Amino acid sequence: MLGARPKRRPGVEVEETDEGELVLTISYNPSLGLKILARLFFVPTTRILTLDRIGSEIWGMCDGERRIEDIVSEIARRYKLNRREAEVAIITYIKKLGDKGALDLVMDPASIEGGI
Amino acid sequence: MIEGWDYIGWQGITVCVPKGWDPVVIGGTWDSGYLQIADSTTIRMEIKWKRVKGEVNLPLILDRFISEIKQRAAKKKSYVEVERDAKLIDRKKVLEKKGALTFSWESIAKAYGVVYQCPECKRVIIAQVISHREDPNALKLASWILTRMEDHPDGDLALWSAYGFSARIPKGYMLVSHEIKSGYIRLAFEGRKTELLLLRWSLANIILEKTNIKEWYVANFKGRRKKERPRFEVREWSDGPHDLVLIEGRKWRPIDRIGYRIEKLLSLEGKYFIWGKAWHCRESNKIYAVELLGGEKARGILDLVSEGITCHVWEEEDKDNEGADARGKAEKKAWGRGGGDGRR
Numbered sequence: 516m517l518g519a520r521p522k523r524r525p526g527v528e529v530e531e532t533d534e535g536e537l538v539l540t541i542s543y544n545p546s547l548g549l550k551i552l553a554r555l556f557f558v559p560t561t562r563i564l565t566l567d568r569i570g571s572e573i574w575g576m577c578d579g580e581r582r583i584e585d586i587v588s589e590i591a592r593r594y595k596l597n598r599r600e601a602e603v604a605i606i607t608y609i610k611k612l613g614d615k616g617a618l619d620l621v622m623d624p625a626s627i628e629g630g631i
Numbered sequence: 632m633i634e635g636w637d638y639i640g641w642q643g644i645t646v647c648v649p650k651g652w653d654p655v656v657i658g659g660t661w662d663s664g665y666l667q668i669a670d671s672t673t674i675r676m677e678i679k680w681k682r683v684k685g686e687v688n689l690p691l692i693l694d695r696f697i698s699e700i701k702q703r704a705a706k707k708k709s710y711v712e713v714e715r716d717a718k719l720i721d722r723k724k725v726l727e728k729k730g731a732l733t734f735s736w737e738s739i740a741k742a743y744g745v746v747y748q749c750p751e752c753k754r755v756i757i758a759q760v761i762s763h764r765e766d767p768n769a770l771k772l773a774s775w776i777l778t779r780m781e782d783h784p785d786g787d788l789a790l791w792s793a794y795g796f797s798a799r800i801p802k803g804y805m806l807v808s809h810e811i812k813s814g815y816i817r818l819a820f821e822g823r824k825t826e827l828l829l830l831r832w833s834l835a836n837i838i839l840e841k842t843n844i845k846e847w848y849v850a851n852f853k854g855r856r857k858k859e860r861p862r863f864e865v866r867e868w869s870d871g872p873h874d875l876v877l878i879e880g881r882k883w884r885p886i887d888r889i890g891y892r893i894e895k896l897l898s899l900e901g902k903y904f905i906w907g908k909a910w911h912c913r914e915s916n917k918i919y920a921v922e923l924l925g926g927e928k929a930r931g932i933l934d935l936v937s938e939g940i941t942c943h944v945w946e947e948e949d950k951d952n953e954g955a956d957a958r959g960k961a962e963k964k965a966w967g968r969g970g971g972d973g974r975r
Contacts (some may be wrong), residue, residue, distance in 0.1 A: 568837060584671075594834055595916040595917070596834070597653070597795040597833075598651065598653075600794050601853065603813050604813035605812065627765075
């Protein structure tokens, strides 16, 4: 997991608030079930996520180049966090952003067990 | 403190391990527990302890432990080679004095370990240091760590540390609850007539962005002590890289006021007084707090414990040191602590 490179998903719209926090608007294609439901009820086709200051910094580092390990080191250094403390929080955060459709995780072929 | 090494202390067990090794699994009590320590990639050390009254059959305990290792390896369809009486190289006499049995095993990893019963605290300790199979320093590292491991506090203070948080508190306090989360650590202890609470928050610059340590800590304290409804006074001061707040008060529920008067007449010491000391350490970007509940005479414990919390290390130039002229300057290391009561 630490070797994975999180990458911002194309199509995610980003706005910055006055306080420097980021607001992400994530569009997604509704499933067939949702499309049917949308004929009867209002079904949103976007999801809005507001990232706090550190979350915004993490988002900024998810460029598909840096590994999670690098992000952990950088955040731990900036905020003087214990490395393991930062690791647990950042991995959970990146997983959450991935689940919400804001990020993709790019794995190095070599880091995948059994890969060639 | 040795450069590049850190102490980990839990339930009286103290180990000096390379920096970057942190506890990942913490469980149990003083009488029986388990501590697992890992580096950034894998498990590096395991310690199990159990208090047993009377003498124990150490060879039998080691046999059982070895068969557990073999069972685990068999489950993973992996081979394991076990050797008893492993030759630890460094200060092994320390372990011999304790009557320790040593062992080693090699599978996908390599480990060296010890089993012994401490004659003083009566705890049976099983500890092993795990390394990569190809690591040429595995034996040296394991020997160094295992021969320096302590199973009970040597002096009057016991070390408790996790994730860079390190505190020395009087021996005899029992951990009653703890929370270790990213950015927040809470350790609650109970002594004979006092209760002690140690707290640490990370990301202080963000917590205190729109407030100050006094306002923030007082609100935090009030929220945490709602049940006790304390009446208190607050004092704040600065000391080097620290902004400190001291709360001194008393539980103010009618039952506590009556109880206090009665116990005072009988010269008893109930837990009616409450103190809280918090400091913002700018060097480490953290907020530390020590809270104490106890009798009037317990006040000194607050200072003793806050003095025992290491919050940062800094290096300062010792310009007056003539001996250092050859090197141009000498660097001196000092530990930042949350001491003092602001009356200086």
